[in-house]
Amino acid sequence: MTIFVTGGAGYIGSHTVLKLLENGYEVIVADNFSNSKPEAVKRIKGLAGRDFLFYEIDVCDGKQLDKVFSENKIDCVIHFAGLKAVGESVEKPLEYYKNNLNSTISLCEAMKKHNVNKFIFSSSATVYSGDNAMPLTENSLTGGCINPYGWTKYMCEQILIDTANANEDWSVALLRYFNPIGAHESGKIGEDPQDIPNNLMPFIAQTAVGKFSHLNVKGTDYDTPDGTCIRDYIHVTDLAEGHVSAVNYLKSHTGVNIFNLGTGKGVSVLELACAFEQATGVEIKRKDAPRRPGDQPVSFASTDKAKKELGWEAKKTLLEACADSWRWQKNNPNGYK
Ligand code: WQD
Numbered sequence: 001m002t003i004f005v006t007g008g009a010g011y012i013g014s015h016t017v018l019k020l021l022e023n024g025y026e027v028i029v030a031d032n033f034s035n036s037k038p039e040a041v042k043r044i045k046g047l048a049g050r051d052f053l054f055y056e057i058d059v060c061d062g063k064q065l066d067k068v069f070s071e072n073k074i075d076c077v078i079h080f081a082g083l084k085a086v087g088e089s090v091e092k093p094l095e096y097y098k099n100n101l102n103s104t105i106s107l108c109e110a111m112k113k114h115n116v117n118k119f120i121f122s123s124s125a126t127v128y129s130g131d132n133a134m135p136l137t138e139n140s141l142t143g144g145c146i147n148p149y150g151w152t153k154y155m156c157e158q159i160l161i162d163t164a165n166a167n168e169d170w171s172v173a174l175l176r177y178f179n180p181i182g183a184h185e186s187g188k189i190g191e192d193p194q195d196i197p198n199n200l201m202p203f204i205a206q207t208a209v210g211k212f213s214h215l216n217v218k219g220t221d222y223d224t225p226d227g228t229c230i231r232d233y234i235h236v237t238d239l240a241e242g243h244v245s246a247v248n249y250l251k252s253h254t255g256v257n258i259f260n261l262g263t264g265k266g267v268s269v270l271e272l273a274c275a276f277e278q279a280t281g282v283e284i285k286r287k288d289a290p291r292r293p294g295d296q297p298v299s300f301a302s303t304d305k306a307k308k309e310l311g312w313e314a315k316k317t318l319l320e321a322c323a324d325s326w327r328w329q330k331n332n333p334n335g336y337k
Contacts, residue, residue: 002026002073003247004116006059006107007080009036011191012122012180012239014044016078018189019240021048025247028053028072031081035194037336043188060102062109069114076118076247079107082152085198086126086294089149100152101159108163118250120173120243121160125232125260125299126150127176134266135302138176138258146294164256171250171257178232178262178301180239182321183328190328191236192335201233201321204273205329208282215284217269219291224298228269232262232300235316235324245312262301263314272318279322 003020007013008029014036020027021044029041029052041054053072057064059081068074082100083089089096104121111119128136129144145151157174164170181201183190197203207215220227242261249257267275273284307313316324 001075001247002028003076003078004028004030004068004072004074005078005080006030006103007036007082007122009033009038009040010080012177012236013080014040014189015184015236015240016080016243017052018044018048018184019237019244020247021050021052023244026052028055028068028074030055030057030059030068032056032058035083037192039336040189040192047184047186047188060099060106062106065106065110066113069110069116074114074116076120076250077107077111077116078120078122078243078247079104080122082122084149086147086149087198089147089152093148096148096152101155104156104159108159112167117167117170119160119170120175120246120250121156123157123174123176124150124153125176125178125262125301127154127157128299130296134298135264135300136260137302138260138305161256169254171254173246173250174256174258175242175246176258176260177239178234178260178299180236181233182235182237182316182324184237185324185327187324187327187331190325190332192332200231200269200272201325204276204284205325207284208276208280208326209329209333211333213285215273215286216289217286218289219295220288221291222297224268226268226270229295230266230268230298230300232265233267233272233318233321234261234263234314235321238314238316242306242310242312245310249310257309259306259310260301260303261306262303264301264303266298266300267318272322275318276322276326279319280326282326
């Protein structure tokens, strides 16, 4: 079975490509390196001990996609490629709508033309509305997104739902990620933000390696046990396994299949910082800072459906994720540069 992975040089994409290769799948990867580096592709091949086809293309470009689909017999598409910085999406909404929606539409058009009917979409917990009870289930309310990035994920889900409804032989998986952290245990691939990290774990790891003097704890007066926001931090290799499970699931299921990929556990900002210190022995200096606009106080997943239907659940612990993040950061203080 051949899987076409867009954005396969990225953080989650690279870990998923490696897992697919380790599970015996043929993989074709496309990436335009707008938020990743060629070195990541080299390292995936080294870790897998296997080669795979790579196309440096923009997946919004229908002509370039047509070439990939014409040259290869593709059985399933996993679509990671997309712009994903929440703050940037507020500053550049048109770029986000154009890139994230056009890439999804172009892929669907190429799939229809070449009779490919399995699509796994990299979605996000940001599609859930802010006033849901916790934990979030796949039936929790969606919409009311608080930034253009979240809206693009919501709209891409709708595009795929409508496309699947119009094509009864299509199988679609919408995988809603919570907060990916960690890195492959080798320390050779990991998260490599292109500028100052927006996300908590890479900021902690870069503070630990000396790039920043301290962590700003953005909001300490939330209605949570320690006053800081609670999230569902899932190890990226568990997330990658979830995609392999979804590929298997789509072999025998059509229509739209929605799954939360999380741990089902809520962890606060301070708890993550403490876990990192415990796992690595490195002190993380922190300072209280104002709340970050748009942050939800609490967000974590119900994982019952993925466990029951995908036969998948997260296995790695928070301490393992912290240790793996640190190993990657320590070995690669400047990422893939
Ligand atoms: C977590 C908590 C911050 C940095 C986002 C996207 C989501 C997905 C994951 C793409 C918040 C706090 C952060 C810092 C801090 N991205 N924080 N100091 O916002 O839950 O999710 O990233 O798919 O779609 O929305 O993750 O890691 O940015 O923040 O205190 O220096 O850590 O305020 O409470 P978030 P995050």
